[in-house]
Amino acid sequence: MLTEHFIASIDVPNRKPDTSSATKDAGIFVYEHQPxxxxxxAFKKSAAAANCVAVSKSHVFAAQVDKAVVHVYNRDxxxxxxxxxxxxxxxxxxLALADTVLCLGTDGGxxxxxxxxxGRTIxxxxxxxxxxxxxxxxPSSHFLLSxxxxxxxxxxxxxxLSSFIAPANPSPVHTLSNHRGAITSLAIGHSSTAANIVVSASKDNTAIVWDYKxxxxxxxxxxxxxxxxxxxxxxxxxxxxxxxxxxxxxxxxYASPDNDAPLGATDTLRDPETSYTPITPPSSSRRSPGLDLGAGLSITLSWDGTAVLTGHSSGRVVRWSASGSSSAQGIATLPGPVSNLSVLAPTGFSSESDEKGFKVHTIVKPRLDLKANVSxxxxxxxxxxxxxxNAQLVGSISNPNVSALESPRKGQKSAFEEALTHTSFPSNFLERSLAELAAFTSKPSTGASAAAAPVSAPAPAADDYMAIDSGASTNQDSEAQNAELKDQIAxxxxxxxATFKQLADLKEEKKTWQAASGSGATKDDSEEKKKRKERMARALKGLGDD
Structure with a gap:
């Protein structure tokens, strides 16, 4: 059975909590909404202002009123x-980047x-x-709006912003600056395309829709x-x-700016002629609850979009029909102003899985020692x-029937994925690695050739490193580069x-098996002959790659 929950948080309580209640000192409440x-x-010891609560699948983060601290609650x-x-x-x-990065806005801007x-902080x-x-x-976690x-x-x-090589003082990509009062709320669209929008509300009594990209x-x-x-x-x-x-x-x-009549499929947002013409919504679009609920401090929609939940300064949580077909209905009363509301994704699907592929059991507090590696x-x-x-990988890695002697067909996994899930190390990996190792160990690298050697080559002695003189002339630098290129070619x-030698050995084996097959080879010999041919084909392919 599908179950839908929502989380509500309160600001500083405006009335004394019931001492006989099990929710004494509670500041964050979890409610089942459906069925x-x-x-x-309830999570205790929290008082969060509007826009100061973020909820992930494993944790709840609440910035405390008038304090420079964030309380972290484990939902499990x-x-x-x-x-x-x-x-x-x-x-x-x-929250951003699959709920692994918490973005925080401060009083200082x-x-x-x-x-x-x-634990890294930027x-x-x-x-x-x-x-x-x-x-x-x-939704794509490419942009953050503040x-x-x-x-x-x-x-x-x-x-x-999160790059390891980010500049010391990064600048915003854009600045949206048509409001004339403090911004009270942001609502970003659900699309990952270039046409996504964001709506901003301001104390200048306007709401503006932006193409923020x-x-x-x-x-x-x-x-x-x-x-x-x-x-x-x-x-x-x-x-x-x-x-x-x-x-x-x-x-x-999609409604007409002049009257209540709809315009069908006409999107008024994309009309450049009216983009800078202020629109006054019809008075019929505003609904009164019919109760003294106080200011509506928070809002969220149910998962299916049929109901709207609002939190009020009186502590009431009210449910409205999204279609406007019924009046408001009180569903909960909390001991303080309901500053934040968030509907959680429903649980109870028959094939429920974690799309992220990992689970965060315990957060890592900000660490001051995480700095660039400097010597x-x-x-x-x-x-x-x-x-x-620090996280737990969940689910399982697919383990297809992979053969070490067969090349991957179109649509199959990459060579790395095959090696990761294979019961042993694929033979073609071993053959090419041994050939390369034999080639580099047959003639020790000296001088500039040490710089051209790959990571798998053994480390040369201390005197084999090429000294670089910062005061050398241009001719000397050119000569050193030429010598290095020659060593790379060698x-x-x-x-x-080494690959040609392997190919010659395989040809000799082929002749031997052909002679054996001509003198009455068995069925098993034919199978072995087929495998030898496949090995030779792989060696030829490896030669082409080299």
């Missing part, structure tokens, strides 16, 4: 796993990346003038009041917004020496000679 609405679990064990301090107060969170499986530049109020990661109270949205390249404004909606939280529908056909009075509004991208002031490698990925000729 039975019920409270299932049901307890608090760690308290992680940071140099600045954290004002927003988001900085973006921090924390690799939870290695401190980005102070790109915003005020606190980072919202973070969003696109919104701030300074009314700007920066678009960052995540691969560039092309740095283009697509549409501006005049909402009348400040939207506090946003959520895009699963097909990116429109967005939901919550307000201070607790109401909910749906803005349809005597020279950077040997940008990758830290103690850089280790090494290749030795490999070729």
């Amino acid at each position: 039975l609405l019920a409270h299932r679990h 064990k049901g307890n608090q796993e760690a308290t992680v301090p940071f140099p600045e107060k954290i004002s927003s969170l988001a 900085r973006v921090i990346l924390w690799e939870i499986c290695t 401190n980005g530049p102070q790109a915003h003038l005020q606190p980072v109020t919202a973070l969003a990661v696109d 919104a701030s109270a300074d009314s700007n949205i920066h678009v960052w390249s995540l691969p560039s 092309a740095n283009a404004l697509l549409a501006t909606y005049l909402l009348g009041d400040t939207p506090l939280a946003l959520a895009l529908d699963p097909a990116d056909r429109g967005f939901f917004a919550t307000y201070e009075d607790g109401s909910l509004q749906y803005v349809d991208f 005597e002031g020279e950077i040997l490698s940008p990758v830290p020496q103690a850089y280790v990925f 090494a290749l000729q030795r490999v070729q000679k």
Whole structure:
């Protein structure tokens, strides 16, 4: 049976909790939404502001209000796993790269990346003038968007930020800057294509739809009041917004800006003539709950997109029909303002598997010792020496019926995958490795040839290394390069000679078996003859590759 859950977190409690309740001091609540609405679990000692909770398949991360710490809760064990301090107060969170990187926005306007499986942290530049109020990661994890109270949205390249050779002060790819007030929320689309969008809400009472990859404004909606939280529908056909009075509004991208009549398949976002013309949604698109719920601080959609859940300052969690066919229904009451809501992926599929191929059991706290490998002031490698990925591989590696004597056909796995899953080491790997080893050990490398030798060659003596004189003339450098190239050619000729010797031996074996087959060879001899032919064919192919 499929089961759907959602997680709700509260800000600082606005009323004294019930001391007789099992949820005393609880700040994060896990509810079953379908098929039975019920409270299932609670994590204690947490108070998180809006946009300050991120949920992965194994953990819950909650940045604490007015503290420079993040609480980490283990969903499998049901307890608090760690308290992680940071140099600045954290004002927003988001997960990226298959939930292995936690992106943190700070009160100082900085973006921090924390690799939870290695402990490596990357401190980005102070790109915003005020606190980072919202973070969003696109589905491909190629872009990170940071919104701030300074009314700007920066678009960052995540691969560039997390690279080991990233510049000391990276710059954003784009800056989206048409708002005139603090950004309150970001909602990014579900597409991995170049046409994906993001919607931003601001205290200037507008919501703007952006093509963040092309740095283009697509549409501006005049909402009348400040939207506090946003959520895009699963097909990116429109967005939901919550307000201070607790109401909910749906803005349809395919509706006419002048009236309530739909325009069929016409997408108003892609019309360049109206992209800079503000649109006022019809008043009928805004729904009142009919109850005194307080401000709508958070919003999320059910997994199938048929229901909208909103969290309010009164502590109520309300369920709305996405189609607007019914009124709001209260489904939970929490002891504080519901600052964050997140619907979890349903469980109970008959063939449920982890798409990521790994599982994070325990996070690795930020480590200050993970720095570039430096020796005597020279950077040997940008990758830290103690850089280790801590996770459990789940599932199983496919183990096809692979023969060491057959070449892979089209559509089969690569040679590396075959070697990884084979019961023994493939014979063609062994033959080519032995031939190369024999070629390089038959004549010891000296002088510049040591620099041309591959990794598998034995290390030469200390006096065999070629000395490089920084003050040598250009002619001397050219002579050294010519000598090195000559030694490389000689090494290749030795490999070729060893391969020719193998080929000659195989030809002699062929003649022997032909003679044996002419004098009444048995069926077993024919099979062995066939195998010898295949070995000769592989040797010829190896010669061609060399």
